[in-house]
Amino acid sequence: MVASSGKPTPIKKSQLISELAESLTISKKDANIFLEKFVDLAYKETKKNGAFVIPGLGKLVLRKTKKRKGRNPATGQEIEIPAKTVVKFSVSKLCKEAIVPSKK
Numbered sequence: 395m396v397a398s399s400g401k402p403t404p405i406k407k408s409q410l411i412s413e414l415a416e417s418l419t420i421s422k423k424d425a426n427i428f429l430e431k432f433v434d435l436a437y438k439e440t441k442k443n444g445a446f447v448i449p450g451l452g453k454l455v456l457r458k459t460k461k462r463k464g465r466n467p468a469t470g471q472e473i474e475i476p477a478k479t480v481v482k483f484s485v486s487k488l489c490k491e492a493i494v495p496s497k498k
Contacts, residue, residue, distance in 0.1 A: 440481065452485040 405413075407429075415425040436454055439446040446454040461477040 450486060450488050452483055452489055455482050455484060456480075457482050 411422050411425045411429060414420075414429065415422045418425065420428075436446045436448070440454045440456060444456045448454075456479055458479050459477055462475050464473050464475045465471065466473055
């Protein structure tokens with residue numbers, strides 16, 4: 395969706411639930427339960443296995459970053475950024491092609 399200001403506006407949770415309920419011919423309550431359980435499963439499996447694949451959409455992945463040097467933008471002083479674990483989402487090739495087809 396694109397608002398009149400030209401900026402994209404993501405679909406709201408209530409709109410997503412309504413769309414799911416309508417397309418699956420289930421109640422909005424059941425669609426909401428499905429969505430919450432799906433998200434919980436994605437969190438749990440990513441934490442447990444380091445990755446969660448959503449076929450046709452992409453993959454949630456845990457990645458470890460190394461410690462590195464950086465700069466404080468206010469003072470220019472060199473600082474050490476500690477190593478940490480981050481969550482990344484990689485979009486699948488199928489998803490990319492469905493949204494922005496290649497120009498081959």
